[in-house]
Amino acid sequence: MKKKMWSRIVAASMCSALLLAGCGSSGSGSGETKDSKEAGGESSAASELHVALAANPPALDPPSVNSNIVGGIGIHVYESLFAMNQDYEPTPVLAESYEVSEDGMVYTIKLREGVKFHNGEEMTADDVVASMNRWLEVSAKANTLIGGSVFDKVDDYTVSLTVNEASSDIIMILASPIQFAAIYPVEVVDKATPEGIDEYIGTGPYKVGEWKQDQYVKLERNEDYQPSEGAASGLAGDKTGVSDVIYFDVVTDTSTRIAGVKNGQYDVAEEIPLDNYEELSQEAGVKVTAERGGTLNLFLNTTEGIMANENMRQAILAALNCEDILMASYGNEELYELNAGWCVPTDAQWGTDAGSEYYNQKDADKAKKLMKEAGYNNEPLVLVTTEDYAEMYNATLVVQEQLKQEGFNAEVETYDFSTFMEHRADPKQFSMYITSNSYNMLPIQLSVLDSGWAGLDAPEVTEGIKAIRQAASDEEAAKAWEDLQTFLYEYGAATVLGHYTGVTAMNEGVEGVNYLRFNTYWGASVSK
Amino acid sequence: MLSYIGKRILSLIPVLFVVSCVVFLVVYLIPGGPATALLGMEATPEQIEALNTELGFNRPFFVQYADWFAGIFRGDWGESYFLHQSVLDAIAEYFKPTLSLAILAQLIALALSVPLGIIAAYRRGTVLDVAAVSVSLLGAALPGFLLSMFLMLFFGVYHQWFPVAGYASLTEGLGEHLKYLFVPALSLGIVQAAYITRMTRSSLLETLYKNYIRTARAKGLKEAKVVLRYALKNAAPAILTAVGQSFGSLITGTIVTETLFNIPGIGMLTIGSINRRDVFVIQGVVLFVTLLYVLVNLLVDIMYGFVDPRLQPGRK
Numbered sequence: 084m085k086k087k088m089w090s091r092i093v094a095a096s097m098c099s100a101l102l103l104a105g106c107g108s109s110g111s112g113s114g115e116t117k118d119s120k121e122a123g124g125e126s127s128a129a130s131e132l133h134v135a136l137a138a139n140p141p142a143l144d145p146p147s148v149n150s151n152i153v154g155g156i157g158i159h160v161y162e163s164l165f166a167m168n169q170d171y172e173p174t175p176v177l178a179e180s181y182e183v184s185e186d187g188m189v190y191t192i193k194l195r196e197g198v199k200f201h202n203g204e205e206m207t208a209d210d211v212v213a214s215m216n217r218w219l220e221v222s223a224k225a226n227t228l229i230g231g232s233v234f235d236k237v238d239d240y241t242v243s244l245t246v247n248e249a250s251s252d253i254i255m256i257l258a259s260p261i262q263f264a265a266i267y268p269v270e271v272v273d274k275a276t277p278e279g280i281d282e283y284i285g286t287g288p289y290k291v292g293e294w295k296q297d298q299y300v301k302l303e304r305n306e307d308y309q310p311s312e313g314a315a316s317g318l319a320g321d322k323t324g325v326s327d328v329i330y331f332d333v334v335t336d337t338s339t340r341i342a343g344v345k346n347g348q349y350d351v352a353e354e355i356p357l358d359n360y361e362e363l364s365q366e367a368g369v370k371v372t373a374e375r376g377g378t379l380n381l382f383l384n385t386t387e388g389i390m391a392n393e394n395m396r397q398a399i400l401a402a403l404n405c406e407d408i409l410m411a412s413y414g415n416e417e418l419y420e421l422n423a424g425w426c427v428p429t430d431a432q433w434g435t436d437a438g439s440e441y442y443n444q445k446d447a448d449k450a451k452k453l454m455k456e457a458g459y460n461n462e463p464l465v466l467v468t469t470e471d472y473a474e475m476y477n478a479t480l481v482v483q484e485q486l487k488q489e490g491f492n493a494e495v496e497t498y499d500f501s502t503f504m505e506h507r508a509d510p511k512q513f514s515m516y517i518t519s520n521s522y523n524m525l526p527i528q529l530s531v532l533d534s535g536w537a538g539l540d541a542p543e544v545t546e547g548i549k550a551i552r553q554a555a556s557d558e559e560a561a562k563a564w565e566d567l568q569t570f571l572y573e574y575g576a577a578t579v580l581g582h583y584t585g586v587t588a589m590n591e592g593v594e595g596v597n598y599l600r601f602n603t604y605w606g607a608s609v610s611k
Numbered sequence: 612m613l614s615y616i617g618k619r620i621l622s623l624i625p626v627l628f629v630v631s632c633v634v635f636l637v638v639y640l641i642p643g644g645p646a647t648a649l650l651g652m653e654a655t656p657e658q659i660e661a662l663n664t665e666l667g668f669n670r671p672f673f674v675q676y677a678d679w680f681a682g683i684f685r686g687d688w689g690e691s692y693f694l695h696q697s698v699l700d701a702i703a704e705y706f707k708p709t710l711s712l713a714i715l716a717q718l719i720a721l722a723l724s725v726p727l728g729i730i731a732a733y734r735r736g737t738v739l740d741v742a743a744v745s746v747s748l749l750g751a752a753l754p755g756f757l758l759s760m761f762l763m764l765f766f767g768v769y770h771q772w773f774p775v776a777g778y779a780s781l782t783e784g785l786g787e788h789l790k791y792l793f794v795p796a797l798s799l800g801i802v803q804a805a806y807i808t809r810m811t812r813s814s815l816l817e818t819l820y821k822n823y824i825r826t827a828r829a830k831g832l833k834e835a836k837v838v839l840r841y842a843l844k845n846a847a848p849a850i851l852t853a854v855g856q857s858f859g860s861l862i863t864g865t866i867v868t869e870t871l872f873n874i875p876g877i878g879m880l881t882i883g884s885i886n887r888r889d890v891f892v893i894q895g896v897v898l899f900v901t902l903l904y905v906l907v908n909l910l911v912d913i914m915y916g917f918v919d920p921r922l923q924p925g926r927k
Contacts (some may be wrong), residue, residue: 278662297883334776339873343775346767346771346775500886501888
């Protein structure tokens with residue numbers, strides 16, 4: 084009898100399992116769509132590329148948001164008048180040519196004719212004028228550098244830019260990939276609200292097929308794409324898409340991105356934590372690339388309390404051991420570089436280590452002496468940080484430890500990212516903080532020079548920027564930047580801690596991914 | 612019965628009112644607003660100020676609250692700045708994956724836990740019992756995220772039977788839908804099963820030694836009938852409570868599992884909206900989750916009456 088009882092229990096469990104399975108099979112009429120897509124992928128070079136991103140883009144409006152995710156997707160959809168080529172030279176994209184008036188105040192820019200937006204309409208001067216004037220208004224970077232400049236229509240295919248001040252870098256600024264000057268149709272600009280645009284129409288090699296919040300942005304190849312002259316180079320040239328469709332999948336969890344690239348669900352996974360670099364580079368079927376991405380920086384309060392004292396700030400700089408900080412943040416010597424410069428070290432014009440005598444000093448005696456001279460009386464030094472960015476957080480803890488060792492009363496305050504940003508913007512609420520900042524194309528775009536960033540408000544900065552911009556030659560501009568970088572160190576306003584790399588993992592079958600400030604995927608395809 | 616349900620629903624109003632006050636206050640007090648999140652890391656204070664004014668966040672607290680509260684009754688829960696849709700639409704959209712996941716996880720939990728609980732109780736003290744209790748303790752002790760990662764590695768990376776993450780909506784076909792939901796549901800189901808197994812076991816044990824069970828056996832009834840019809844039915848209210856609680860926690864969104872498996876559900880919406888300071892969404896989601904939770908509890912209370920008529924409200 085007992086046996087019977089057991090068989091019934093087993094039968095009951097089987098029934099529930101069957102019920103589950105039954106749920107699974109009923110009504111799966113349209114279930115074939117995705118499977119057939121996947122099966123198609125195996126036959127030849129897949130025309131779908133899946134890129135796993137670490138965050139959901141807040142908007143698909145590059146001019147108004149300073150975000151790598153927005154820019155990285157945006158470069159596939161929108162184009163600007165000029166863009167950087169592989170050698171960091173501004174190159175015409177939607178522009179054909181330009182002329183500068185003798186006094187350097189008016190730029191007359193000729194547009195390419197016959198370029199079509201994704202909605203089929205032709206791009207004309209009206210679209211360019213509307214987009215560029217909005218860019219000048221909403222892009223903080225553009226506003227700081229050439230605010231007050233105006234774009235006007237000359238004829239249907241010519242626009243003029245009147246600047247406030249003559250400068251040698253105007254075209255460089257127009258070509259800058261961060262918060263880049265995307266050209267939208269005039270109707271889209273007219274309908275834009277302070278929260279951004281709500282139609283995503285550009286002239287780029289891909290058009291936005293679908294944007295599912297928190298899931299993916301699907302880009303479809305723009306079959307009517309008209310490339311500018313020349314082969315693809317950086318963000319310029321012929322960017323005709325290779326894959327039919329690119330999915331930017333939002334995968335916030337790191338371990339999920341890694342698992343996904345291992346099993347082939349994602350072809351590319353961006354922002355791989357540096358801890359996983361070694362493991363993934365040994366994994367069969369996966370390749371890893373590391374591109375120099377920017378600098379990890381320590382910003383000091385220069386206006387409030389004891390921090391207003393230059394000796395105090397110099398004492399802090401003297402106490403730092405950057406090697407330890409970078410090792411704690413990045414965990415592998417291949418993934419960071421000790422260098423005092425704020426710009427790309429290999430950049431012929433802006434790469435300089437001026438002021439390096441103040442960098443990575445590891446000088447306890449000097450720190451103690453300067454601290455005394457500053458009259459430091461154990462006032463608490465507040466390091467604000469956020470755990471949302473592991474490298475910033477780890478570096479902060481090491482800096483705290485190094486300062487404590489030299490007798491500073493260093494405290495760490497940790498917040499979520501938004502709250503951190505709030506504290507960071509108010510010099511009354513921090514003594515110092517660390518952020519990792521992506522490279523800028525021009526030193527004058529550096530956040531450290533912006534008084535809203537860490538409250539640095541010295542006349543030398545304004546004069547230094549002026550000297551760079553009004554320099555008669557490239558050499559003179561480079562010299563002016565060297566002087567300004569030296570001043571930043573001498574004044575103890577901030578220090579670079581080191582240069583970091585960004586790691587991307589991809590399947591071995593992925594070809595054609597390039598990098599210029601962002602990964603570019605128009606030339607990319609995957610064979611499975 | 613109906614008046615009982617009516618009374619219970621009326622008593623929800625103060626609960627929801629208090630929750631709405633608290634949530635609004637907390638969201639009002641946390642630093643960083645949607646403007647900061649919308650404009651990115653290097654926006655100027657002037658830009659942020661301008662956007663805040665535009666969005667109405669510079670108005671006095673009570674004006675903002677009254678505005679929002681009145682809106683709720685009109686069915687206007689506000690607009691999301693990031694999703695470019697109304698809060699109610701967003702909740703409706705993000706609730707679908709959560710609901711599917713909760714139902715599937717609950718079915719898995721029941722399929723695992725009830726037979727296991729019955730076996731453990733019926734074979735009390737044997738190896739089977741010890742094994743069932745140990746497994747359920749392990750399930751309860753194992754952190755959900757760890758279990759999820761093991762399952763993800765096993766099913767997604769090593770065997771590649773299921774995708775590691777992602778979501779396909781029902782419109783893409785039920786098979787596809789379940790393919791993406793199975794591993795996360797299994798992970799949630801195992802954790803929930805641990806709790807339900809123990810509840811099933813202990814409440815069944817209690818009834819198995821009651822006099823009427825002895826009588827039933829003495830009558831010569833089959834063991835299966837004794838256990839499944841007499842004992843299990845009387846143990847049902849306690850099991851139902853456990854199931855209700857577990858379903859309540861599943862349906863209100865599981866932040867960790869949804870984030871790990873990249874399922875755009877209520878949990879992901881909650882954490883996303885907090886990070887983005889998408890204030891109306893935060894308020895809306897919390898209110899919605901509260902409402903769901905109390906409704907699930909109400910439903911469980913009503914179901915008691917059906918399972919065990921002695922527990923029907925109003926019955927003397």
